[in-house]
Amino acid sequence: MTTQIKTSKPKILVARAIFPEALAKLEESFEVRSNQEDQIFTPAELKKELSSVVGALVTGSERIDAEALSEAPNLKIVANIAVGYNNFDIPSISAAGVMATNTPDVLTDTTADFGFALLMATARRITESEHWLRAGKWDKWSIVSNPLGMDVHHTTIGIIGMGRIGQGIAKRALGFEMKVIYHNRSRLSEADEKACKATYVSKEDLLRNADHVVLVLPYTAENHHTIGAKEIDLMKPTATLINIARGGIVDDLALAEALKAGKIFAAGLDVFEGEPKVNPELLKLSNIVLAPHIASSTEKTRRAMGDLAIQNLRAALDNKRPPSLINAEVFKE
Numbered sequence: 553m554t555t556q557i558k559t560s561k562p563k564i565l566v567a568r569a570i571f572p573e574a575l576a577k578l579e580e581s582f583e584v585r586s587n588q589e590d591q592i593f594t595p596a597e598l599k600k601e602l603s604s605v606v607g608a609l610v611t612g613s614e615r616i617d618a619e620a621l622s623e624a625p626n627l628k629i630v631a632n633i634a635v636g637y638n639n640f641d642i643p644s645i646s647a648a649g650v651m652a653t654n655t656p657d658v659l660t661d662t663t664a665d666f667g668f669a670l671l672m673a674t675a676r677r678i679t680e681s682e683h684w685l686r687a688g689k690w691d692k693w694s695i696v697s698n699p700l701g702m703d704v705h706h707t708t709i710g711i712i713g714m715g716r717i718g719q720g721i722a723k724r725a726l727g728f729e730m731k732v733i734y735h736n737r738s739r740l741s742e743a744d745e746k747a748c749k750a751t752y753v754s755k756e757d758l759l760r761n762a763d764h765v766v767l768v769l770p771y772t773a774e775n776h777h778t779i780g781a782k783e784i785d786l787m788k789p790t791a792t793l794i795n796i797a798r799g800g801i802v803d804d805l806a807l808a809e810a811l812k813a814g815k816i817f818a819a820g821l822d823v824f825e826g827e828p829k830v831n832p833e834l835l836k837l838s839n840i841v842l843a844p845h846i847a848s849s850t851e852k853t854r855r856a857m858g859d860l861a862i863q864n865l866r867a868a869l870d871n872k873r874p875p876s877l878i879n880a881e882v883f884k885e
């Protein structure tokens with residue numbers, strides 16, 4: 553007679569679709585509740601899903617707060633597949649004794665590339681020009697009538713939020729011989745400032761002097777509407793505003809009104825208040841480039857983000873320290 557040994561694998565949640573190879577690998581070690589159909593859970597569904605698992609891979613669409621965790625006594629880790637973690641209520645996650653992790657570094661260059669691409673597209677009116685061409689207007693070409701943009705080279709870039717991605721954008725700007733000014737919660741070290749040839753200025757001075765303002769700061773309650781009507785009023789009428797940070801950092805309605813009134817030249821947005829909804833006033837405008845939150849979206853980087861999130865999850869479930877633990881002060885080594 554043979555005895556069957558029943559092994560039970562720890563149960564985890566993968567809250568959004570991930571690359572199939574990564575899922576297959578997870579299934580070797582875990583009982584996985586996956587969501588490859590990619591239907592976003594309602595808060596009530598998410599709470600129920602979390603109640604029976606020891607770990608969860610989530611994204612910005614899953615809000616993890618006290619309510620979501622209220623019936624999840626066995627949960628050890630929530631691993632975000634994103635560097636930004638404004639979907640996490642960190643005090644509540646820590647109070648529940650759960651580790652929170654994110655995916656820094658692996659997306660820095662890809663996101664900085666995109667920030668620069670959006671700046672270029674916005675200043676040079678690339679999408680607007682494509683629409684113009686598609687609308688059959690090319691035969692109306694003249695030196696003065698086709699879309700005229702703003703220069704990028706030899707202008708001043710103002711970066712608000714000078715973390716890894718902000719510094720990556722600054723280094724790209726140097727190749728365009730731009731002057732780099734920045735504003736950040738805390739000033740960079742002398743060595744980092746030197747590497748980016750960046751000058752620290754107040755937010756107001758940055759807004760007054762930059763030809764291109766790029767937002768790369770994390771979303772927090774105090775950063776809500778960092779850019780609103782008052783701030784836009786300080787900007788040059790020829791300036792562009794680029795937001796690759798988070799929706800809510802810019803007052804989208806105030807921006808739409810300013811663009812309509814020609815208070816600034818153009819804007820490029822990858823993130824929106826209340827996304828995936830986009831303020832209809834923004835959709836009516838032509839002096840804006842809109843992207844659906846794709847700054848980190850290359851296959852290589854999205855795979856790397858997933859891999860790092862999985863590495864974090866496995867570490868926590870093996871009673872090891874996850875490489876990118878956010879609430880590190882709660883889980884002392």
Ligand code: DGY
Pocket residue numbers: 633634635636637659845847848849
């Ligand atoms: C991040 O990682 O925070 C990005 O915004 C998600 O693509």
